[in-house]
Amino acid sequence: MKKKLYYLIAGVAMLFSACDKDKGYVENTEYERLTPGDPKYSYIKILNLSPGSPVVNFYMDGTKFSSKLSSTGVENAGYTYNQVFPDLGYAIATPGARTLTGKIIPTATADANLQVFSTNINPAPGKYYTIIPNGAYNTSTKTIPSTLVLEDVRPLLDTTKVIVRFANVLSGGPTMSLIRGTAVSDPKIINNVAVNTASDWVEISSPGGGPNPSLSFLFVDAATNVALGTALTTTSLTKGRAYTLYVRGISGAASPNNPIITFYTTFY
Structure with a gap:
C-alpha cells in the first residue's frame, strides 16, 4: 500500500489535515500516532x-x-x-537505501x-x-547536476538566542564566509564553507531586543573577503528558532539567477 505521510515538528508532532485537530497524528488511510524522531521513519525535506x-515532482523508488x-x-x-517540499516540516520515508x-x-x-x-x-x-538538488540546470543534457544532503541535527534552542547555519549552494562560486552585518569589516560568524557544503550550527547570543530582532547577513569570498552579493536584512528571525541561511544562484549571473542569500526555518 502506498504511504504518503507528512510530519510537522514544533516540539511535538502536529496533524497535517484539515479535518482532525488532534495533535500527534499523521494522515494515511488511517491515523498513526508518532513521536518526534520515531525510528520507524526517516524525515525528508x-x-x-x-x-x-x-x-518537477519528486519520486522515491519510482513512487511519487x-x-x-x-x-x-x-x-x-x-x-x-x-x-x-513540504512547505512546513518534513515528509516521512522508509529508512535505508533509496533512489x-x-x-x-x-x-x-x-x-x-x-x-x-x-x-x-x-x-x-x-x-x-534536507535534500538540495542544485547546480545550474543543464539544458544540453537536461539534468540537475548535483545534490547536497544535509542531516538536520536539532540544536539546543534558547529563547534568548537565534541559531543559524550557512549552506553554500552558489553554482560556480568560491568558498565563502558569513558576516553578521552589512559591511566586510563586520564580524564573521561562520568561516570557509565550500561549495555544496554547509556549516555547523552557530549561536547568535545577542541578536537584539524583542522576540523578532532585526538581523543582517553578508556573504563574502573567504579568500579575498570581497562581498559576493548584497546583504540580507530581515526582521523575521525569531529567538528560540534555528534557521538555515543559504546562498543560491549562479556566480556572476544577473537576475533571476544572481547570487542571493535566503533562509528557511529549520527547527522551532
Whole structure:
C-alpha cells in the first residue's frame, strides 16, 4: 500500500489535515500516532536550488513522493527553483537505501515526464534531512547536476538566542564566509564553507531586543573577503528558532539567477 505521510515538528508532532485537530497524528488511510524522531521513519525535506530548473515532482523508488494541489485534477503543479517540499516540516520515508528522482510535470509544454534528477540517499531511522538538488540546470543534457544532503541535527534552542547555519549552494562560486552585518569589516560568524557544503550550527547570543530582532547577513569570498552579493536584512528571525541561511544562484549571473542569500526555518 502506498504511504504518503507528512510530519510537522514544533516540539511535538502536529496533524497535517484539515479535518482532525488532534495533535500527534499523521494522515494515511488511517491515523498513526508518532513521536518526534520515531525510528520507524526517516524525515525528508526537498529544496530545489537548481537555477533554471523546470517544474518537477519528486519520486522515491519510482513512487511519487512530493505533492502539490492541482486546480484541474491533472498534475500541473510541482517544484521549481527555490521551492521547497513540504512547505512546513518534513515528509516521512522508509529508512535505508533509496533512489530519489525528479521528473518534469506531465502538463509541461516541453519534455513532459522527463526525468531530470536522480540521486541515491540512505536516510537513517529517526533522523531528519534536507535534500538540495542544485547546480545550474543543464539544458544540453537536461539534468540537475548535483545534490547536497544535509542531516538536520536539532540544536539546543534558547529563547534568548537565534541559531543559524550557512549552506553554500552558489553554482560556480568560491568558498565563502558569513558576516553578521552589512559591511566586510563586520564580524564573521561562520568561516570557509565550500561549495555544496554547509556549516555547523552557530549561536547568535545577542541578536537584539524583542522576540523578532532585526538581523543582517553578508556573504563574502573567504579568500579575498570581497562581498559576493548584497546583504540580507530581515526582521523575521525569531529567538528560540534555528534557521538555515543559504546562498543560491549562479556566480556572476544577473537576475533571476544572481547570487542571493535566503533562509528557511529549520527547527522551532
